Amino acid sequence: MIRKTIPLILILSFSAAPALAKEESEAFKKAVKYFFQRKYEMAEILFQESIKRNPENFKAYSYLGDIFLKKKKLNGALNLYKKALDLKPENAENFFRIGQVYYYKKLGDLALENFQKSLSLDKTLTFVYYHIGLCQLMLKRDKYKTINNWETFLRLAPEDPQYESIRRVIELLKDPNFKIPPPGSDISIEEALLLGGSTLSKTDRKAREKKAGNESKKTRKKLEGLYLDDDL
Numbered sequence: 001m002i003r004k005t006i007p008l009i010l011i012l013s014f015s016a017a018p019a020l021a022k023e024e025s026e027a028f029k030k031a032v033k034y035f036f037q038r039k040y041e042m043a044e045i046l047f048q049e050s051i052k053r054n055p056e057n058f059k060a061y062s063y064l065g066d067i068f069l070k071k072k073k074l075n076g077a078l079n080l081y082k083k084a085l086d087l088k089p090e091n092a093e094n095f096f097r098i099g100q101v102y103y104y105k106k107l108g109d110l111a112l113e114n115f116q117k118s119l120s121l122d123k124t125l126t127f128v129y130y131h132i133g134l135c136q137l138m139l140k141r142d143k144y145k146t147i148n149n150w151e152t153f154l155r156l157a158p159e160d161p162q163y164e165s166i167r168r169v170i171e172l173l174k175d176p177n178f179k180i181p182p183p184g185s186d187i188s189i190e191e192a193l194l195l196g197g198s199t200l201s202k203t204d205r206k207a208r209e210k211k212a213g214n215e216s217k218k219t220r221k222k223l224e225g226l227y228l229d230d231d232l
Helices: 008-036 040-053 058-070 074-087 092-104 108-121 127-138 143-156 163-174 189-195 202-212 214-223
Strands: none
Touching (some): 008 040, 008 058, 040 058, 058 074, 058 092, 074 092, 092 108, 092 127, 108 127, 127 143, 143 163
């Protein structure tokens, strides 16, 4: 009777596999922990290590993309999110993240396309409506589509901490006399919202600010919770 023997090298590789998987898992868990503690430098190192040990870990690419996005390394973040999508094509959140990158790159059409893809894959991502509205406001300068998406967001997320700030902005946008400043205007969108309109001359604006006094500060407090990228 011939007894087949398993080569020693295979025995060693089989026994090492669980250990390597455990090490990869521990590195990833630590990276996630550091990420939520906002210790991004340590998290980045560990996510990179996790990817080296398991190139198929799409979550590691997504988290690493988030770190790059926070650092405004937009091209790097975009590549990482696309890699995550290659590994898991139906992941709605990665389409949303790609939309964010394009938003920061001021590519409104591409941002909206990816935001819509994320919603088509997961209707529960209600916060996407907020970002679609933000894109329509800041990049497309379309107040009606901004209103429509933000009203949808408020209807679906009435407990959102920005609820009152968004509702206040919607009221201002609905004013028929309010016009969103065009790109390149010397009046920013945020300034127009705070003053109640974008058609004020510089002189009128200064006079109104001086007259408003504390009221202007109160208005600013109502809007300060609203995320606006006024440098776009």
